[in-house]
Amino acid sequence: MGFLATVQKILSPSAKANSTMTPTGDDVPTMDAKRARVTSARTRNETPVKTEMAEGGVENVKEELEAAADDDDVGEDGLTAFEREREALIKRNKARMEALNISTLSADVGGRAKGPAPSSRGIGSKRRREAKEPVEPTRRSSRARKIAPELASGVAYERRDGSVVLADGATYRPDGSYAEPPVKTRPSGEVKLESENGSEKTDAAFVEELRTKMGAFVETKARGITASVREMVKNKLTLREEDVAKCVPKGVTHLDFSHDESMLLVASGDKEGHIGLWRVDKQAKENDEDDDDVVDDGVLYYKAHGNYISHCKWGHGALRGKLFTCAYDGAVRVLDPQTGSFAETLYSEEDEFSACDQFSHGNNALVCDNVGNLHQVDLRAGKFTAKSLSIHEKKINTVHIDPGNENRFATSTNQLVSVWDVRKLTKNAKAVHEIPHSKSSQAAYWCPDGSGALLTTCYDDALRVWNPDQDVNNPSALIRHNNQTGRWVLPFRAVWSAAGDGVLCGSMQRHVEIFNPKSGASVAKYSSPDHMTAIASRLACHRTLNYVAAGTASGRVHVYRADGR
Known part of the structure; x- marks a missing residue:
């Protein structure tokens, strides 16, 4: 008899009925009870039988099963020989597992697989609003529909580089290549402060808080810069779980602290045009029993732009208390707490803005794009004040x-x-100073103390401090730093401390590092393996409080501050 046939015979109810006489008396189990025990034992021992087959081979198990099939008598213990043999197999397998300490080893493996859980605060813990219907229908270009474009009647305009933009948005370049029309996701006009993750109730409460606190801040005299690296080191900054929040859906590209101390507010932008506003000290408010609104834990985010945020800073002068942003979608916006909206200050159909900065009076700004052009903007009138100047051949990373x-x-x-003179920005303008780097320079920032020191970050694994008026060939300080962030992490951009007495940068070891800008020596390293589990490539320092914000590719912002707060 074959092996499978033997097993089928053993498990078959009809075979049992034919091979076993039904005894009389209350002490002998019925056939149904015997079947139930066999089925239960078979279910409990499915894995041990496989283990025994692997240990002793298929033939041994076959012989044991056949022997059990030939002896189906019920013993005094109420079990058949087959059932007794299966119970013995279970005991032997358990003994082997205990000898090998398998249960402990499996528990250890499970424990090692678990890492520190990311912070649940922020947009990940909230209910999203219902998806809004797209403003514009999806379009297919003439090329996709196999229709030749009518150049004579379908030309929209010609770009400065000689390429021709057709009426449907497609582009013909001077070299004859063709580009499909872009998918327009840019919000147009004024964008109300209607968050993507909150409710009408939480949005209204936040707008009112902004109007009250930021309005009072504008009316009062701004405090000077009081934060310093010396105080940071003295206070030993730490990171708590409640000081971590997911503020935007994608990687943080820019972030900045509001200057107002009455509300510890961090603004952050991401790679898809979202702006996150996080009231760091906001305590999560539980819902009322009959209230189905989301919990307000201080984090709200908005779709203010249609593409990569290239600038996100709180303003100066006329823009005090307002958030100034621009993006690759060609838009410059200003968040005004008093109107409760992101106003569209400027929009360019043909430019992708890659960098921006504003003058201290807040009326004008310099905006750069991804093909090396510089634009001068009047923020009051919302227009360019002069013709665009081509000052570089490739994308400008920072200005x-x-x-x-x-x-x-x-x-x-x-x-x-390059260092430029604003007063000499003519058609053929030349840089006052040029500082060559062996690889791409990701950032260049002047020291906030007005000393004229310039901090640069380069892919050649170095941070450098320059004094351009004195020497453009040799930096005054050279800081060796691993800047090879790879494909999935945004490039590091080292920043100055608020007082200009330190250089801060993220680290491939998930640290926030502080260096002495004169000697280049490491001053401090801050990390938290339990709370900051990703590499922070973008940092911001508070002007008056010894706080450091670090943004990661997961969209999370981490605020380091002293234990005493």
């Missing part, structure tokens, strides 16, 4: 006006950092 001398500004681009 920064010297707070100590607003007649000059610095730009960083591919392998070059």
Whole structure:
């Protein structure tokens, strides 16, 4: 008899009935009870039988099962020989597992697989609003529909680089190549402060809080910069679980602290045009029993732009108390708490803004794009004040006006950092100073103390402090730093401390590092393996409080501050 046939015979109810006489008496189990025990034992021992087969081979198990099939008598213990043999197999397998300490080992493996859970505060813990219907229908270009474009009647305009934009948004370049029309996701006009993750109730409460506190801040005299690296080191900054929140859906590209101390507010922008506003000290408010609104834990985010946020800073002068943003969608916006909206200050159909900075009076700004052009903008009139100037051949990563001398500004681009004079921006303008780098320079920022020191970050694994008026060939400080962030992490951009007495940068070891800008020596390293589990590539320092905000590619913001708060 074959192995499978034997097993079928053993488990078959008809076979049982034919091979076993039904005894009389209350002490002998019925056939139904015997079947139930066999089925239960078979279910409990499915894995041990497989283990025994692997240990002793298929033939051994086959012989044992056949032997059990030949002896179906019920013993005094109420079990058949087959059932007794299965119970023995279970005991032997359990003994082997205990000898190998398998249960402990499996528990250890499970424990090691679990890492620190990311913070649940922020947009990940909220109910999203119902998806809004798209403003514009999805379009298919003439090329996709196999229709030749009518150039004579369908030309919209010609770009400065000689490419022609058709009426449907497609582009013909001077080299004859063709580009499909872009999918328009940019919000147009004024964008109300209607968050993507809150409710009407939480949005209204936040707008009112902004109007009250930011309005009072504008009317009072701003405090000077009081935060310093010396105080940071003295106070030993730490990171608590409640000081971590997911503020935007995608990677943080820019972030900044509001200057107002009455409301610890962090603004952050991400790679898809979202702006997150986080009231760090806001305590989560539980819902009422009959209230189905979401819990307000201080984090709300908005779809203010249609693409990568290239600038997100709280304003100065006329823009005090307002958030100034721009993005690759060609829009410049200002969040005004008094109107409760992101106003569209400027929009350019043909430009993708990659960098921006504003003058201290808040009336004008410099905006750069991803093909090397510089634009001068009047924020009051919402228009360019002069023709665009081509000052670089490739995308401009950063532009920064010297707070100590607003007649000059610095730009960083591919392998070059340049210093420009605002008063000499003519058609064939030339840089006052050029500082070559061996690889791409990701950032160039002037020191906030007005000393004229310039901090650069380069892919050649170095942070450098320059004094352009004295020497553009040799930096005054060289800081060796691993800047190879790879494909999935935004490039590091080292920043100054608020007082200009320190250089801060993220780390591939998930640290926030502080360096001495004169000697280049490491001053401090802050980390929290339990709460900051990703690499922070973008940082911001508070002007008056010894706080540091660190943004990661997961959209989370981490605020380091002293234990005493």
